[in-house]
Amino acid sequence: MAVNDKSPAVQGKAEVPENSAPPASADPSKAVLKTxxxxxxxxxxxxxxxxxxxxxxxxxxxxxxxxxxxxxxxxxxxxxxxxxxxxxxxxxxxxxxxxxxxxxxVTVDTTEAQPGVLMGYALNVRKCIGCRRCVKACVAENNQTRGTRPGERIEWIQVLRMERGEFSKEKMDHGYPEGLGIQVGGNAYTPAGQVLEGQYHYEPEAVPEKDATYMPIACMQCEKPPCVKVCPVRTTYREADGPVVIDYNWCIGCRMCMGACPYWARRINVANPVLPKEEMNPVTHYLGNRPRMRGVVEKCHWCLQRTRQGRYPACVEVCPVGARKFGNLLDPESEVSLILARKNVFRLKAELNTFPKFFYFYD
Amino acid sequence: MQLISFASDYTRYVLKGGTKFYAWMGSLAVLIVGMMYVFYLQNTDGLIVTGMTSQIHDGLYFANLVFLVGVAAGAVTIVFPAYVYHHEGMHKVTVLGEMLAITAVIMVMMFVFAHMGRPDRLWHMIPIIGIYSFSSMLGWDVMVLTGYLILNFIVGFYYLWVKYTGGKINKAFFMPLVYISIVWALSIHTVTAFLISTMPARPMWFHSMMPIRFITTAFAAGPALIILAFLIVRKNTTMWIEDSAIKLLATIVTWCLGIAIFLTMSEVVVELYARTEHANGLYYLMFGLHGLTSLVPWFWSAVVLMVVSFVLFLIPAIRNNMKLLPIPCVMAFAGIWIEKGMGLIVPGFIPSPIGEVSEYYPTFVEWLMTLGIWAFGFFILTILLKGAIGILQGEIKFGGQAVAAK
Structure with missing residues (x-):
């Protein structure tokens, strides 16, 4: 990968003298502020x-x-x-x-990106058991709306359930000639592997199920995020330490970003969010989990209110099997860096050149 | 001084009319009031009163928006022959086309307001007080649409103003604007096509055929509506629109419709031959997916409407018969409204990027809002056409007594 594929913010960081001022955002036009x-x-x-x-x-x-x-x-x-x-x-x-x-x-944190940090995430698809504790922990942490009407429930993480392929002798005779006599095998439509036709509304008695594998998906915090490019008011942007964030107060609710996202990571608040007082998490970040309002888009931001304070995102903390890893990509000793160095990793829909900082890997 | 009398004469003329006029405007006003109510609902309860979800977040409003940009661009089918080919019959009625363009762009803007989650924050898009983003296709779209509105307003009302005062047209000022507006008309629809075709996340839209498909459908639906408007004008006002103008428009509709059908067929062949996952959207539209089929009847009715109207347009006995011509015009207009509206926008979201198949049903709120905006469009179109015709016919003149319209 060529050097100029790196974001200007990462390159520019070396030039910022000391850390006298908060590091600038990824926008190169916005230089360090002098007061x-x-x-x-x-x-x-x-x-x-x-x-x-x-x-x-x-x-x-x-x-x-x-x-x-x-x-x-x-x-x-x-x-x-x-x-x-x-x-x-x-x-x-x-x-x-x-x-x-x-x-x-309620506190609203405004901690800026710290220099020398580029957040990264790695998920072990081999380990995930599909328990969806991450989904629940995320909702509790990030003040999502949790009403009863369909549009009033927002979850940022989706755990996709994939069926294991089942190739059988019986199906051998079920093939049929498609147009022009080209033979299609009886096992043609057997799903196998990651097909992104997963189902996330599953209610099993116990997980993991024998005939299924699981693939959690959420915002990939792309290095080249298509959602940022299409935003007409630049309310969504990439922070210098990696996550793509939204200024909820500036969002006009046009939903272009939702159309542009290839991972279906974004949600629109179609109603006034339903957030019971007792369930509200009072530790918030301005660009993160502070309560949102009607008509704006929201998404995963890697728990900025936690990660900027040196903590793990809620989903990482809650995962019972340790499938989720989070760390600083610029630190060669961080867990994520070690995974990238030693494991087989892949990015989802890599062909779209979005360059996610969310990596999947397997042992 | 002249300007004040222009404004007052114009206003007095367009507000006066017979029972038929008031009945028409009154029934439109009822729908407009309904639209205001559902707009209020949408901005207190939220978009939950519509059928839109996080899965399918563009629906009827966006579909109408896209379609109406086409109608606005379609006005160029009058302006172009009039000024570039010096078509006599067209030249007399150019200003009516410009009035239609103004109306359509205003309707587009109203659909933008209806579509937004936070219309109260739309000022964020305005440069200086807000942020204008050159990387966003929506930003470009708003810019070219605003420009088109201003251009047509200037060109149209300058022409009417000159007619009103009885002066001469300043060609050095007027003609460059006309030529710019012709090119600009293409730009508004091209950018609108880019709006949806620049998203690899939505494979159904991600192809370079989109702009030309948009323009051909626009140049079929736009003039089809103009023909209908012209026939109504001919019947109900003192203004006579020449057959030659209407026949030229009918020819334009015919061949743009033919190309549009050809492009749709090409897309079907390319997508369904390989039948990759990326064809799922089109497959959903044509045959349904995972048992969900709500758009299938829409698609096939659009196909029937478009193909049958194309055949009808090809028959000279129908094309040249001013009594029968409205039939294929209405069919083509309706067919394109379906195909390019809901038929194009909704399947883009089915399945979602993570493979979820869900359906979209517009709610009563959405239908009423859509109906209301169309009513508002017809409301201002009636006023604009009435005023323009009054001036063209010399019924409103500077210094003259304003004559009550029929």
Missing amino acids: SRRDFLRGGGMLSLSSLMGTAALMSHSSDARAAIEWAEHFQKNYRLMTPEEKNEARIRLEKRYSAEYGKT
Whole structure:
């Protein structure tokens, strides 16, 4: 693979002196932000003003104040273009609103990508038993909507159930001539292996089932993500440390990204999300698991609220068989790097040149 | 001063009419009110009131959007013969084609609003206050559509303005705009085709035939609608549209329809000969997949409508008979609306990229919204055509007494 296939962010990182400022996003046009003392003071002033307003809103619980917060939220900039002060303001605004809404202290993390990190994921298809604990853990961690109507249930991970091939003598005679007399064997339509015609609505008594293999699938966090290219407002973008994220406040809900994704990783919130107060996870990240709103698209972001703090994604942590591995691709000693060095790995739909950072492997 | 009297004369003329006019506009208004209500529903309850899901997330709205871009582009079938081939009959009615283009683009924009999850945030697409993305086909589409709307508005209303004031057309200003609008018409439909054909994730759409297929179907459906509009205008107003113009349009419809049918057949052969997984979408459309067949009758009715109307268009006794001509026109229009609308958009999502086969049924909300937007389209088309005809016929003139229309 040629060097210029690497993303500009990874290459550019070496040139950033020290880590005096938060690393830039993958957009090369957005260089490292410099903050002067005056900017800082001005930002501080605005910050205290907005936090005062927020506190007032929280204390009074009046609908007027809440409307004011939502009004300010409505006119905020795209997250990537915000100055650090504006990001902080947005964060405080959200924390106030969420805390009031869910009746507990909600934190909205805005930790930026750390230099020298490129997140990667590897999944051992041989080990997966199809228990779907990852699916459940993901929903609990990431505040997905969990209502009862069809569109109100969102799961980011799908575990596809693949039937084991069954070639039999009996079927030998069931072949038939297709057009022009070309013979098709009786075993022609026997499924075998990864065919992406998997079924994820399966309800077995126990897993793993004898006649099935499983293949979990979620956002592949592509290095060359087609969803990012088609976004008309650039609300979805690739972060410098790898994951493709969405600024939910900037998304217009056009769903072009959903059409462009070859892995069906994206979901649209067709209704006002249903998220019971007691089930809401109060540890959130702005670009990650903070509660979403009606009409916007969401997807897996590798648990930014955890991974930026040095923790594993929820699905990795919960997997009972250790099929899921996560780590820093730039660190040669990380588990993912070792898997890439030693195991047979493949990327899903590699022919589409999306270059996923989600690898499948087998022992 | 002249401008104010133009606006007031124009408004007074188009708002006056007989019982038939008010009944027509009134019934359209009822549907428009219904549309506003379901738009409100969609933006409080969310898109859950539609049949769209995370699996099939473009439906009736997107289908109509794509189709109407074609109708807008179809107006060029009047402008082109008029200004490039100097067709006499066409030249007199060019402005009517421009009015149709304006209407169709406005309808497209309304379908964009209906389609979006957050129409309140559409300002995010506007440069400077928002972010404009040159890498996004949707961004390009919005840009060319807006440009086309502005071009047609200027060209159409400048012409009417000159007729109204009785002045002379400034050719140095007017003609370049006309030629730009001709090329621009092709661009709007090409970009709309790229909108869906640039996604390898959707194999049913991922082929380079899409733009030419879009343009041929557009140049069949667009003029078919124009012929119908012209026949209505001829019957109900003082304006006479020459047979030669209508006959030329009928010829254009015939051959664009023929090419469209040919392209569809080619696609069927290529996809079904090899019958790879990538043909599943088309297979679903034609025969159904895993027992789900809701689009099959749609597809075959579109095929019948298109092929039969093509044959009818080929028969001179029908093509040249102004009483019978509306029949194949309506058939071709309906056939293309199905084939290029729901028949093209929905199977793109079946099966989903991970092999899931599900179906899409538009809800009552979607039908009412669609009907309402079409009603709104006919509402403004009626006004625009009425005003244009009034000016062309000299019934609205600067300094003259505005005559009440028939």
